[in-house]
Structure formats: structure tokens, C-alpha cells
Amino acid sequence: MRGGCSTGHMAACCDPGEYDVVFTSKYARRTAKSLRESGLDDTAAKMVDFVTEQGLDGATVLEIGGGVGGLHSELLRRGASRATNVELSTAYESEAANLSDESGLTDRVNRLIVDVVTDPGAVPSADIVVLHRVVCCYPDFAALLGAAADRARQMLVFSYPRRRLLTRAGTLGENLGYAIRRRDFRVFVHSPDAMLAVLADHGHWPVSGGQNTWWQFTGTVSG
Numbered sequence: 747m748r749g750g751c752s753t754g755h756m757a758a759c760c761d762p763g764e765y766d767v768v769f770t771s772k773y774a775r776r777t778a779k780s781l782r783e784s785g786l787d788d789t790a791a792k793m794v795d796f797v798t799e800q801g802l803d804g805a806t807v808l809e810i811g812g813g814v815g816g817l818h819s820e821l822l823r824r825g826a827s828r829a830t831n832v833e834l835s836t837a838y839e840s841e842a843a844n845l846s847d848e849s850g851l852t853d854r855v856n857r858l859i860v861d862v863v864t865d866p867g868a869v870p871s872a873d874i875v876v877l878h879r880v881v882c883c884y885p886d887f888a889a890l891l892g893a894a895a896d897r898a899r900q901m902l903v904f905s906y907p908r909r910r911l912l913t914r915a916g917t918l919g920e921n922l923g924y925a926i927r928r929r930d931f932r933v934f935v936h937s938p939d940a941m942l943a944v945l946a947d948h949g950h951w952p953v954s955g956g957q958n959t960w961w962q963f964t965g966t967v968s969g
């Protein structure tokens with residue numbers, strides 16, 4: 747799918763090694779290059795704007811599946827105090843470290859390789875929780891979003907593929923590619939209504955959102 751959501755299948759959904767196979771150091775280098783040359787993608791930029799409009803001063807951020815860290819780095823530049831990034835793939839670390847160094851943010855970022863679903867105790871809560879292009883890479887969206895919401899004290903913003911013919915076709919093509927290469931990885935177009943229902947069950951209510959051709963995001967607040 748355009749935008750690069752790739753990965754994660756049922757049987758092996760929580761094995762970090764499976765994510766390393768898809769989210770490789772080559773993928774990390776490409777993401778870092780694009781970030782340096784073009785900045786955040788359109789959806790990430792809108793997610794940052796949503797959080798900034800809600801009020802960011804001094805807030806802590808937890809980014810789940812943040813890759814090289816472009817999104818939480820921008821939140822730090824805009825006034826967040828500290829960020830924790832949790833990832834399943836180990837391949838991003840060197841690129842993420844370079845980017846943090848270049849931006850002078852290293853002391854304000856903590857990076858962990860952990861699955862918030864299977865090891866929730868290892869992941870700290872934060873004022874703001876962000877997941878950009880992550881739920882589409884995880885089969886058990888209810889477990890992932892539930893764990894994420896439980897860690898979000900004020901707001902949670904997440905992006906996901908729009909549920910339409912175009913994205914379904916793109917996902918089908920991407921999954922076909924994985925099947926041909928005999929990989930277990932699959933991508934998912936989860937139901938937006940079902941995802942929002944999970945967040946509501948965990949006390950998070952949608953207040954904003956946006957979409958482009960492929961991606962949609964929803965910003966929620968707790969209460």
C-alpha cells in the first residue's frame with residue numbers, strides 16, 4: 747500500500763523478528779531520507795497539527811510503532827517535553843539516533859523495543875499517544891488500541907488506511923506479494939467503526955480527523 751504499511755500476521759504477530767524481516771535497515775534508511783528531504787508526510791503533519799491545537803506545552807508523548815521517529819520529533823520541537831518510542835523492529839535504531847542527534851533531541855527521547863500488547867508493563871503512560879500507520883500492521887487491532895488508550899492520559903491520535911475499494915485492492919496486492927515470497931506478514935484495513943468502538947470502551951472519544959486518498963486519522967480525547 748502506498749505510504750508503506752507493511753507487515754504482521756496472526757500466528758507470528760507478536761514476534762519482533764517477523765517485523766525485522768519487513769521493516770529492515772534499508773526501509774529505515776529510505777524513511778529517514780524522505781524525512782530529511784521532504785519532511786513529514788501529509789497525514790503525519792495533520793496529526794501533529796491536531797495535537798498542537800489541543801495544547802502541547804510540556805506534554806509527554808508515547809509513540810507506538812514510530813519508526814525513525816519523525817512524528818514525535820516534530821512534537822518535541824513544538825513544545826512536548828519528552829517522548830518514548832516503542833517499536834517491534836530493531837532496524838530503525840541507527841537512523842533514529844542520527845536524526846535525534848541532528849535535531850539535538852537525543853536527551854528527550856527514550857526508545858524501547860517492546861510490544862505494548864504482550865508486555866504492557868514495560869511501556870510508560872504519556873499525556874499523548876500517537877500511532878501513525880501502525881494498526882494496519884497489527885492483526886489484533888482491539889488489543890493494540892486498547893493498550894494504547896490505557897496509556898493515553900489526555901489524547902490519542904492514530905492513522906489507518908481508509909476503508910475503500912482502492913485501499914482494499916492495494917492491501918490485497920501487498921499481501922499477495924508477501925504470500926508469493928512465503929512470508930507470514932499481512933497488512934489490514936480494519937473497520938474504522940470497530941476501532942473507534944474499542945477506543946470508546948477505553949474512555950477515548952473522537953474530536954477531530956481528516957483523510958486523503960489512502961489514509962485517514964482520528965484524534966481522540968479521554969474523558
Ligand SMILES: C[S@@+](CC[C@H](N)C(=O)[O-])C[C@H]1O[C@@H](n2cnc3c(N)ncnc32)[C@H](O)[C@@H]1O
Pocket residue numbers: 750751752753754765769777810811812813814832833834835860861862863877878879880883884890
Ligand atoms: C508502516 S510502519 C510505520 C512507521 C512509522 N510510524 C512511519 O509512519 O514511518 C509500521 C510500524 O509499526 C510497528 N509496529 C506494529 N505493531 C506494533 C506494536 N504492537 N508495537 C510497536 N510497534 C509496532 C512496526 O514494527 C513498524 O515499524
